[in-house]
Amino acid sequence: MKRARAAAPGKIILFGEHAVVHGQPAVAVPLFAVQATATAEPAAPGSGLTVYAPDISQTLHAGTAASDDPYYDALIYPLDVALDALHLPAPDLTLTVHSTIPVASGLGSGAALAAALMRVLSQAYERPLTNDALNPLVYEVEKHHHGTPSGIDNTVIVYEQPVFFMRGHSPKAFTIARPFTLLVADTGHPSPTHIAVSEVRRLYESGPHRIAAVFTRIGEIAQAARQSIESGRIEALGPLMDENHALLRQLTVSSEALDRLCQAARDAGAAGAKLSGGGRGGNMIAWVDPDQAQVVADALRRAGAVRVIQTTVRQGG
Numbered sequence: 001m002k003r004a005r006a007a008a009p010g011k012i013i014l015f016g017e018h019a020v021v022h023g024q025p026a027v028a029v030p031l032f033a034v035q036a037t038a039t040a041e042p043a044a045p046g047s048g049l050t051v052y053a054p055d056i057s058q059t060l061h062a063g064t065a066a067s068d069d070p071y072y073d074a075l076i077y078p079l080d081v082a083l084d085a086l087h088l089p090a091p092d093l094t095l096t097v098h099s100t101i102p103v104a105s106g107l108g109s110g111a112a113l114a115a116a117l118m119r120v121l122s123q124a125y126e127r128p129l130t131n132d133a134l135n136p137l138v139y140e141v142e143k144h145h146h147g148t149p150s151g152i153d154n155t156v157i158v159y160e161q162p163v164f165f166m167r168g169h170s171p172k173a174f175t176i177a178r179p180f181t182l183l184v185a186d187t188g189h190p191s192p193t194h195i196a197v198s199e200v201r202r203l204y205e206s207g208p209h210r211i212a213a214v215f216t217r218i219g220e221i222a223q224a225a226r227q228s229i230e231s232g233r234i235e236a237l238g239p240l241m242d243e244n245h246a247l248l249r250q251l252t253v254s255s256e257a258l259d260r261l262c263q264a265a266r267d268a269g270a271a272g273a274k275l276s277g278g279g280r281g282g283n284m285i286a287w288v289d290p291d292q293a294q295v296v297a298d299a300l301r302r303a304g305a306v307r308v309i310q311t312t313v314r315q316g317g
Protein backbone atom coordinates (compact mmCIF):
# COMPACT_ATOMS: atom_id res chain seq x y z
CA MET A 1 0.00 0.00 0.00
CA LYS A 2 1.41 3.42 -0.84
CA ARG A 3 0.47 7.05 -0.45
CA ALA A 4 -1.57 8.49 -3.32
CA ARG A 5 -3.57 11.55 -4.38
CA ALA A 6 -6.29 11.83 -7.03
CA ALA A 7 -8.82 14.37 -8.22
CA ALA A 8 -11.78 14.73 -10.56
CA PRO A 9 -13.43 17.92 -11.88
CA GLY A 10 -17.07 18.94 -11.92
CA LYS A 11 -19.00 19.15 -15.18
CA ILE A 12 -21.53 21.32 -16.93
CA ILE A 13 -24.08 20.09 -19.41
CA LEU A 14 -24.20 22.75 -22.13
CA PHE A 15 -27.12 21.25 -24.07
CA GLY A 16 -29.36 18.21 -23.94
CA GLU A 17 -30.00 17.27 -20.29
CA HIS A 18 -33.06 15.10 -19.71
CA ALA A 19 -33.54 14.42 -23.44
CA VAL A 20 -30.21 12.51 -23.23
CA VAL A 21 -31.85 10.00 -20.87
CA HIS A 22 -34.32 9.28 -23.71
CA GLY A 23 -31.73 8.70 -26.43
CA GLN A 24 -31.01 12.22 -27.70
CA PRO A 25 -27.47 13.64 -27.92
CA ALA A 26 -26.09 16.06 -25.33
CA VAL A 27 -23.01 18.25 -25.02
CA ALA A 28 -21.04 18.55 -21.77
CA VAL A 29 -17.69 19.96 -20.68
CA PRO A 30 -15.54 19.52 -17.55
CA LEU A 31 -15.63 22.34 -15.00
CA PHE A 32 -12.14 22.63 -13.52
CA ALA A 33 -13.06 25.52 -11.19
CA VAL A 34 -14.53 22.96 -8.80
CA GLN A 35 -13.22 19.50 -7.97
CA ALA A 36 -13.23 16.49 -5.67
CA THR A 37 -9.87 15.36 -4.28
CA ALA A 38 -8.86 12.27 -2.33
CA THR A 39 -5.62 11.32 -0.62
CA ALA A 40 -4.61 7.88 0.64
CA GLU A 41 -2.35 7.13 3.64
CA PRO A 42 -1.35 3.57 4.59
CA ALA A 43 -2.85 2.72 8.00
CA ALA A 44 -1.88 0.35 10.84
CA PRO A 45 -2.34 -3.38 10.06
CA GLY A 46 -5.85 -4.52 10.94
CA SER A 47 -7.29 -0.98 11.03
CA GLY A 48 -9.22 -1.47 7.76
CA LEU A 49 -10.40 1.05 5.19
CA THR A 50 -11.49 4.40 6.62
CA VAL A 51 -12.90 7.39 4.76
CA TYR A 52 -12.53 10.73 6.46
CA ALA A 53 -14.50 13.70 5.11
CA PRO A 54 -13.52 16.65 7.32
CA ASP A 55 -15.65 19.20 5.39
CA ILE A 56 -18.79 17.40 6.57
CA SER A 57 -17.29 16.02 9.82
CA GLN A 58 -17.80 12.39 8.77
CA THR A 59 -15.64 9.31 9.32
CA LEU A 60 -16.90 6.02 7.87
CA HIS A 61 -15.35 2.56 7.93
CA ALA A 62 -15.81 0.23 4.96
CA GLY A 63 -17.26 -3.07 6.08
CA THR A 64 -18.94 -1.64 9.20
CA ALA A 65 -20.72 1.46 7.77
CA ALA A 66 -24.44 0.74 7.54
CA SER A 67 -25.79 0.98 4.00
CA ASP A 68 -28.59 3.23 5.29
CA ASP A 69 -26.03 5.72 6.66
CA PRO A 70 -26.77 8.93 4.70
CA TYR A 71 -23.11 9.16 3.62
CA TYR A 72 -22.62 5.49 2.73
CA ASP A 73 -23.63 5.90 -0.92
CA ALA A 74 -21.25 8.80 -1.54
CA LEU A 75 -18.24 7.68 0.50
CA ILE A 76 -18.23 3.88 0.79
CA TYR A 77 -20.27 2.46 -2.10
CA PRO A 78 -17.73 3.63 -4.76
CA LEU A 79 -14.95 1.83 -2.86
CA ASP A 80 -17.00 -1.37 -2.61
CA VAL A 81 -17.59 -1.24 -6.38
CA ALA A 82 -13.88 -0.67 -7.13
CA LEU A 83 -12.65 -3.43 -4.77
CA ASP A 84 -15.16 -5.81 -6.27
CA ALA A 85 -14.05 -4.98 -9.83
CA LEU A 86 -10.36 -5.36 -8.93
CA HIS A 87 -11.05 -8.57 -6.93
CA LEU A 88 -9.21 -7.12 -3.94
CA PRO A 89 -10.00 -7.15 -0.20
CA ALA A 90 -10.44 -3.87 1.73
CA PRO A 91 -6.92 -2.62 2.56
CA ASP A 92 -5.59 -0.94 5.71
CA LEU A 93 -5.82 2.57 4.38
CA THR A 94 -7.16 5.99 5.37
CA LEU A 95 -8.68 8.08 2.61
CA THR A 96 -9.34 11.78 3.11
CA VAL A 97 -11.78 13.50 0.75
CA HIS A 98 -12.58 17.12 0.03
CA SER A 99 -14.95 18.51 -2.55
CA THR A 100 -15.70 22.04 -3.69
CA ILE A 101 -18.54 20.79 -5.92
CA PRO A 102 -21.93 21.66 -4.43
CA VAL A 103 -24.08 18.54 -3.99
CA ALA A 104 -27.35 17.96 -5.87
CA SER A 105 -26.85 21.02 -8.04
CA GLY A 106 -26.18 19.69 -11.52
CA LEU A 107 -22.37 19.88 -11.44
CA GLY A 108 -21.67 16.17 -11.11
CA SER A 109 -20.60 16.05 -7.45
CA GLY A 110 -21.46 12.35 -6.96
CA ALA A 111 -19.60 11.18 -10.07
CA ALA A 112 -16.54 13.32 -9.27
CA LEU A 113 -16.33 12.06 -5.69
CA ALA A 114 -16.67 8.46 -6.88
CA ALA A 115 -13.99 8.95 -9.56
CA ALA A 116 -11.54 10.53 -7.09
CA LEU A 117 -12.13 7.81 -4.45
CA MET A 118 -11.78 4.93 -6.91
CA ARG A 119 -8.68 6.44 -8.49
CA VAL A 120 -6.90 7.00 -5.19
CA LEU A 121 -7.77 3.52 -3.90
CA SER A 122 -6.49 1.83 -7.05
CA GLN A 123 -3.30 3.93 -7.01
CA ALA A 124 -2.64 3.16 -3.33
CA TYR A 125 -3.00 -0.54 -4.21
CA GLU A 126 -0.60 0.00 -7.14
CA ARG A 127 -3.32 -1.27 -9.48
CA PRO A 128 -4.22 2.12 -11.07
CA LEU A 129 -7.47 2.07 -13.02
CA THR A 130 -7.28 3.40 -16.56
CA ASN A 131 -9.99 5.88 -17.55
CA ASP A 132 -11.56 3.20 -19.75
CA ALA A 133 -11.77 0.85 -16.75
CA LEU A 134 -12.89 3.58 -14.33
CA ASN A 135 -15.72 4.99 -16.47
CA PRO A 136 -18.09 1.98 -16.23
CA LEU A 137 -17.41 1.72 -12.49
CA VAL A 138 -18.40 5.35 -11.90
CA TYR A 139 -21.47 4.63 -14.05
CA GLU A 140 -22.35 1.79 -11.64
CA VAL A 141 -22.25 4.28 -8.77
CA GLU A 142 -24.38 6.75 -10.76
CA LYS A 143 -26.95 3.99 -11.32
CA HIS A 144 -27.05 3.39 -7.58
CA HIS A 145 -27.62 7.16 -6.98
CA HIS A 146 -29.94 8.00 -9.88
CA GLY A 147 -31.66 4.85 -11.10
CA THR A 148 -31.43 5.50 -14.85
CA PRO A 149 -28.52 7.85 -15.54
CA SER A 150 -27.65 8.50 -19.17
CA GLY A 151 -23.90 8.09 -18.48
CA ILE A 152 -22.97 11.63 -19.51
CA ASP A 153 -21.76 12.73 -16.04
CA ASN A 154 -19.30 9.89 -15.50
CA THR A 155 -18.01 10.16 -19.07
CA VAL A 156 -17.14 13.86 -19.03
CA ILE A 157 -15.79 13.71 -15.46
CA VAL A 158 -13.58 10.64 -15.97
CA TYR A 159 -12.13 11.67 -19.35
CA GLU A 160 -11.96 15.40 -18.48
CA GLN A 161 -12.77 16.27 -22.10
CA PRO A 162 -15.64 18.08 -23.83
CA VAL A 163 -17.96 15.34 -24.97
CA PHE A 164 -20.80 14.83 -27.44
CA PHE A 165 -22.71 12.03 -25.82
CA MET A 166 -25.47 9.69 -26.91
CA ARG A 167 -26.67 6.89 -24.68
CA GLY A 168 -25.46 3.48 -25.88
CA HIS A 169 -22.84 4.96 -28.26
CA SER A 170 -19.17 5.52 -27.53
CA PRO A 171 -18.73 9.14 -26.47
CA LYS A 172 -17.24 11.47 -29.09
CA ALA A 173 -14.67 14.06 -28.16
CA PHE A 174 -15.09 17.24 -30.21
CA THR A 175 -13.02 20.29 -31.02
CA ILE A 176 -13.63 23.69 -29.48
CA ALA A 177 -12.52 25.93 -32.34
CA ARG A 178 -12.76 29.17 -30.33
CA PRO A 179 -12.78 29.46 -26.52
CA PHE A 180 -15.91 30.95 -24.98
CA THR A 181 -16.88 32.28 -21.58
CA LEU A 182 -19.66 30.99 -19.37
CA LEU A 183 -20.99 32.04 -16.00
CA VAL A 184 -22.28 29.22 -13.81
CA ALA A 185 -24.69 30.51 -11.16
CA ASP A 186 -26.08 28.53 -8.25
CA THR A 187 -29.68 29.03 -7.08
CA GLY A 188 -28.65 27.65 -3.69
CA HIS A 189 -31.51 25.14 -3.87
CA PRO A 190 -30.22 21.56 -3.99
CA SER A 191 -32.44 19.28 -6.05
CA PRO A 192 -31.95 15.52 -6.42
CA THR A 193 -31.61 14.60 -10.09
CA HIS A 194 -33.41 11.27 -9.81
CA ILE A 195 -36.69 12.96 -8.83
CA ALA A 196 -36.64 15.30 -11.84
CA VAL A 197 -35.67 12.40 -14.12
CA SER A 198 -38.52 10.19 -12.90
CA GLU A 199 -41.05 13.02 -13.20
CA VAL A 200 -39.97 13.68 -16.79
CA ARG A 201 -40.49 9.98 -17.49
CA ARG A 202 -44.00 10.19 -16.01
CA LEU A 203 -44.72 13.27 -18.14
CA TYR A 204 -43.56 11.38 -21.22
CA GLU A 205 -45.78 8.42 -20.39
CA SER A 206 -48.78 10.72 -19.98
CA GLY A 207 -48.26 12.44 -23.38
CA PRO A 208 -45.69 10.57 -25.44
CA HIS A 209 -46.19 12.45 -28.74
CA ARG A 210 -45.90 15.93 -27.29
CA ILE A 211 -42.93 15.11 -25.05
CA ALA A 212 -41.12 13.07 -27.72
CA ALA A 213 -41.28 16.18 -29.94
CA VAL A 214 -39.66 18.23 -27.16
CA PHE A 215 -36.90 15.61 -26.76
CA THR A 216 -36.30 15.57 -30.53
CA ARG A 217 -35.99 19.35 -30.72
CA ILE A 218 -33.55 19.36 -27.77
CA GLY A 219 -31.48 16.76 -29.64
CA GLU A 220 -31.45 18.96 -32.77
CA ILE A 221 -30.26 21.87 -30.64
CA ALA A 222 -27.43 19.76 -29.20
CA GLN A 223 -26.37 18.77 -32.74
CA ALA A 224 -26.49 22.39 -33.94
CA ALA A 225 -24.52 23.53 -30.87
CA ARG A 226 -21.81 20.97 -31.50
CA GLN A 227 -21.46 22.15 -35.11
CA SER A 228 -21.29 25.79 -33.98
CA ILE A 229 -18.62 25.03 -31.37
CA GLU A 230 -16.56 22.97 -33.84
CA SER A 231 -16.71 25.61 -36.53
CA GLY A 232 -16.11 28.56 -34.19
CA ARG A 233 -19.56 30.12 -34.82
CA ILE A 234 -20.06 30.56 -31.11
CA GLU A 235 -22.50 33.50 -31.50
CA ALA A 236 -25.08 30.87 -32.41
CA LEU A 237 -24.91 29.38 -28.91
CA GLY A 238 -26.87 32.14 -27.15
CA PRO A 239 -30.19 31.64 -28.99
CA LEU A 240 -29.74 27.85 -28.81
CA MET A 241 -29.38 28.10 -25.01
CA ASP A 242 -32.51 30.23 -24.71
CA GLU A 243 -34.51 27.78 -26.81
CA ASN A 244 -33.14 24.78 -24.87
CA HIS A 245 -34.18 26.46 -21.61
CA ALA A 246 -37.72 27.08 -22.93
CA LEU A 247 -37.98 23.39 -23.85
CA LEU A 248 -36.73 22.34 -20.39
CA ARG A 249 -39.48 24.52 -18.91
CA GLN A 250 -41.96 22.48 -20.95
CA LEU A 251 -40.47 19.38 -19.31
CA THR A 252 -41.27 21.06 -15.93
CA VAL A 253 -37.65 20.91 -14.74
CA SER A 254 -37.06 24.63 -14.40
CA SER A 255 -37.99 26.59 -11.26
CA GLU A 256 -38.89 30.14 -10.36
CA ALA A 257 -35.30 30.77 -9.22
CA LEU A 258 -33.76 29.27 -12.38
CA ASP A 259 -36.07 31.32 -14.61
CA ARG A 260 -35.29 34.47 -12.61
CA LEU A 261 -31.51 33.96 -12.92
CA CYS A 262 -31.76 33.21 -16.67
CA GLN A 263 -33.80 36.37 -17.23
CA ALA A 264 -31.47 38.49 -15.08
CA ALA A 265 -28.48 37.25 -17.10
CA ARG A 266 -30.17 38.04 -20.44
CA ASP A 267 -31.30 41.48 -19.23
CA ALA A 268 -27.71 42.26 -18.16
CA GLY A 269 -26.34 41.38 -21.61
CA ALA A 270 -25.76 37.61 -21.68
CA ALA A 271 -26.27 36.25 -25.19
CA GLY A 272 -28.18 33.24 -23.82
CA ALA A 273 -28.95 31.36 -20.62
CA LYS A 274 -30.34 28.03 -19.50
CA LEU A 275 -30.54 25.70 -16.54
CA SER A 276 -27.82 23.03 -16.47
CA GLY A 277 -28.16 19.47 -15.15
CA GLY A 278 -31.19 17.95 -13.49
CA GLY A 279 -32.93 21.30 -12.84
CA ARG A 280 -35.69 22.22 -10.35
CA GLY A 281 -32.82 23.98 -8.52
CA GLY A 282 -29.06 23.70 -8.81
CA ASN A 283 -27.19 25.73 -11.38
CA MET A 284 -27.82 27.72 -14.54
CA ILE A 285 -25.31 28.81 -17.16
CA ALA A 286 -25.07 32.03 -19.15
CA TRP A 287 -23.04 32.63 -22.31
CA VAL A 288 -21.26 35.99 -22.01
CA ASP A 289 -18.79 38.14 -23.83
CA PRO A 290 -15.71 38.23 -21.52
CA ASP A 291 -15.99 42.06 -21.35
CA GLN A 292 -19.49 41.77 -19.95
CA ALA A 293 -18.86 38.91 -17.55
CA GLN A 294 -18.52 41.13 -14.47
CA VAL A 295 -21.73 43.07 -15.16
CA VAL A 296 -23.72 39.87 -15.76
CA ALA A 297 -22.19 38.16 -12.68
CA ASP A 298 -23.22 41.15 -10.51
CA ALA A 299 -26.75 41.01 -11.95
CA LEU A 300 -26.94 37.28 -11.17
CA ARG A 301 -25.89 37.90 -7.56
CA ARG A 302 -28.48 40.69 -7.21
CA ALA A 303 -31.10 38.26 -8.58
CA GLY A 304 -30.26 35.79 -5.78
CA ALA A 305 -27.39 33.60 -7.04
CA VAL A 306 -25.46 32.27 -4.03
CA ARG A 307 -22.33 31.62 -6.08
CA VAL A 308 -21.21 32.62 -9.58
CA ILE A 309 -18.26 30.90 -11.27
CA GLN A 310 -16.72 32.32 -14.44
CA THR A 311 -15.16 29.71 -16.69
CA THR A 312 -13.61 29.61 -20.14
CA VAL A 313 -14.53 26.59 -22.21
CA ARG A 314 -11.55 25.65 -24.36
CA GLN A 315 -9.85 22.67 -25.89
CA GLY A 316 -8.08 20.55 -23.28
CA GLY A 317 -9.65 22.53 -20.41
Ligand code: PMV
Pocket residue numbers: 013016017018019020021105106107108109146148149150151152153193197276277278279
Ligand atom coordinates in the same frame (compact mmCIF):
# COMPACT_ATOMS: atom_id res chain seq x y z
O1 PMV B 1 -27.98 16.96 -12.25
P1 PMV B 1 -26.84 16.20 -12.84
O2 PMV B 1 -25.54 16.89 -12.80
O3 PMV B 1 -26.74 14.81 -12.28
O4 PMV B 1 -27.18 16.04 -14.40
C1 PMV B 1 -28.27 15.24 -14.77
C2 PMV B 1 -28.44 15.17 -16.24
C3 PMV B 1 -29.71 14.45 -16.67
O5 PMV B 1 -29.73 14.47 -18.09
C4 PMV B 1 -30.95 15.16 -16.15
C5 PMV B 1 -29.73 13.01 -16.16
C6 PMV B 1 -28.76 12.09 -16.87
O6 PMV B 1 -28.56 10.98 -16.33
O7 PMV B 1 -28.25 12.41 -17.94
